[in-house]
Amino acid sequence: MPAPRRDTDLLFKALADPGRRRLLDLLHAHDGRTLGELCEHMAMTRQGVTQHLDVLEAANLVATQRRGREKLHFLNPVPLQEIYDRWLAKFERPRLRALANLKRRLEKTDG
């Protein structure tokens, strides 16, 4: 389980690998898949997929649920929303304000 302080590091590390991003895309397209189902779409060993899933789970990007003997994998979008809130929404606002100011200035010159 992730220690709270290292949440962000684990998250960006997990996202830094193309194979892991592919796994997230696969789960986004169809959630609740078993390891076997995911392996069918990945050009790597079962062990490799397992390791990637472990990294994604440690970063809380993948959550699992047991159903009978099967372990189902789900995309957990909450940390991505936190990245959006923390790293995107925050920087978007000044830019939108800059554009609004530019528009106002240009329109004033024209008029």
Next chain:
Amino acid sequence: MARSTFLYVTYIRTTPEKLWSALTDMEFHKQYWFGMRCESGWTAGSPWKLVSSAGEILDSGEIVEAEPPRRLVIRWQHQSKPELKAEGASLCTMELEPNGSAVKLTITHTLEREGSKLIEAVSGGWPKVLSNLKSLLESGSIALQEAYPA
């Protein structure tokens, strides 16, 4: 049986008791649920509804299980849009588990139908609500003011 499920997990640096009250307190809801609130007696069998800031009932149902501060199960049926209402009731399970200095909150939202539009619709909302809830409990302020900013 075919079903649609979404699973959300977040770790919040708080206590199970505080998180439970944040999940079951109408005044607290308004702060992180984009002005919406849930009204219920929060005991098994009591009615439950999700109400917009304008007073419209968006979803309603009942509490199936309530075990403070660990487990809450809500039978949840959409009311506002006919095509979503027609899908029938979904089941929303909230589980709170202490995890070090944090609480692991798991929300499972399930409907016994493949490709549920209701589950699709709530999937856009839950991450925003949970991100706001985490931010509010940890820092005292919310991250997003509006669910769908212009």
